[in-house]
Amino acid sequence: MRILFLVQSDFTHQHLRSRFAQFEVAPFAANERAIRIVLGSFEADVAVIDPGAPWASRIEQTLHNLAVKVVYFDGDFQTIDEEISRIAADFDDDEFEDDPEPADEPPEKFTPTINTDKYELEVIEPKEEEGNPVPPYIQQRMLQKEGVSQSEITQSEEAHLLKESDQQLAPVSEAAPEPIKPPQEPKVKSKDKVHLPKIPSIPKISPPKLPKLKIPSLPQIKLPTPSMTEVDPTQEIDMSLVDATSRIVYQDKVVGTAVIAVMGISPGVGTTHTATLIANYLARHKERVALVEACDSYAFARIERLYHAVPDGAILQTDHFEAFGVHYFKSGEQLDLIQLFSAGFTFIVLDLGSHDTSEHFKEFLRAGIPVLVGAGSEWKHQDIYRFCRQNRKRNQQNWNIAIPLVEDESIKDIKKGMETTVKQIVAIPYHPDPFSKQSDTDESMKRLLQLHGKRRGLFFGKR
Known part of the structure; x- marks a missing residue:
């Protein structure tokens, strides 16, 4: 083997x-x-x-x-x-x-026939010549055909390598070759030199001096300044007189529908109660408000039954209703804000529920006024810190945190433990009936929403 x-x-x-x-x-x-x-x-x-x-x-x-x-x-x-x-x-x-059984006659083998009369063929084994060495694997095959064992082939190869290395390391006894001399230019005889005639030098020509000309200075012409006429801002302008191609209108801020997204950091912190407080506060200031239930709490159905004095067992087949000036949109299969934007609402308040179960966290991030609702208990402050720390890569400078049922001292403690920068943290006082007015709650809403001067015609208290 x-x-x-x-x-x-x-x-x-x-x-x-x-x-x-x-x-x-x-x-x-x-x-x-x-x-x-x-x-x-x-x-x-x-x-x-x-x-x-x-x-x-x-x-x-x-x-x-x-x-x-x-x-x-x-x-x-x-x-x-x-x-x-x-x-x-x-x-x-x-x-x-x-192994086949020995037969009387060896099996016939196919051997090609060659017409020797026309060609004289001779098998030539490869020979090692100078400049054309025989490859090692062919040498091994030739030695194996002659009956030389593999160990003898290996010993002969090692001896051949040692012989070649000795020849390479042997000192050269021949004389050092003569240095190669650079080729010398052929000597040119003096009679072969060609004498070229000398070119006469070109004389220098200096340009003539031109007389200096004095150019009289032009008199300064003062153009009359057009008189500025005062324009009455209330006066209407006939736009038909202005070319439509050159009409350019600049507007600093587009006044439209504002979105307020209310989301709880954890379940049971009062997200729906806070969203209802905000919506009724805006409605009392003559704003057209839509309150959307973007969660699965189904609290708006119970509010509708209480408002219409319907028994608890009854089911009202409506998707929205109006109460105290607020348009309530009950929980549906999907959140569609396009129709609400085209309905002419000045504010859309989204009740997103708890962050753990909400599917609309992107709406909270893109809202104009994002409001987080957290618990005021000391042992639940860590939930606020952990939520802000998990979202530290997001821009939190426009986030508003509302803490119900706490005093100002608790707000100071929460601010000390914050590791990220949020816009503000506001305390929401005890307000059991979100549909009624309460002065201390209105002050908290003003601080939380900060809408003074940001919208035209929305300056609460001076309407």
Whole structure:
């Protein structure tokens, strides 16, 4: 049996070669190119591959194409001994079974016929000549045909390498070559020189001096400034007199519908109560307000039954209703703000519910006035800190935090523990009936919304 050990180190190859000295072992190949040269000259029956080698997968495919059995070696010599012994036993059995019975006459083989009368053919073996060496794998095949063993071939190769190295290291006894002289220019005789006539120098011509001309200065002309006429801002302008192509209109701020998004940091902090307070506060100041239930609390259905004095068991088949000047839009399948924008509302208040269950956190981030509702208990302040810390990468400078049922001292404590910068933290006083007016709550709403001067005609108290 002929074995090919494909490992990465010569030490491992020598160790495996000594353990399986009874088999024919191919010489050590250090890289993929050397392995393929060995495969061309060594017909292996079994190949032992180191799976950690970089060329393992490519060589494995080549061995499968050559029908060579592949065994993996991971450094465990005891396991590889057992595997090689088992393969050798199977190989001997297969070889014994495959041996044909001796026949009286050898089987006929197909041999091509050549017309020797027309061509004189001669088999020429490759010979090593100067400048045309015979490749090593062809030399090994020639020696194997002559009956030379693999060990003798390896010893002869080592002796040949030592001989070549000695020749390369031997001192050169020949005389040093003469230095190469640079080529010398051919000497030109004096009679061959060509004498060119000298070119006469060009005389310098100086330009004539021109007389200086005095240009009289132009008199300064003062243009009359047009008189500025005062324009009455209330006077209408006839736009038909202005060219439409040159008409440019500048507007600092578009006055439209403002969105107030109210969202609770945790469940049960009073998000719906705070949103109802804001909506009724705006409605009392003659604003057209829409309060949208953008969560699954279904509180607006109960508010509708109480407002219309309907028993609790009754179900009203309506999607919105009006109470105390506020238009309530009950919870639906999806949040559609486009129709509300076109309905002429000046404010849209969104009740987003708790952040843990809300599906409209993006509406809170894009709202003009985002309001967070947190719990005022001391042991729940950590919920406020954690929520702001988790969203520290977002712009929190326009966030407003409303804390119901707390005093000003609690607000100061919450501000001290904040790690991020929010716009303001406002305390909401005790207000059991959100549909009624309460002076201290109105002051908190003014601080929370900060709408003075931001919208035309919205200056509470001076209408």
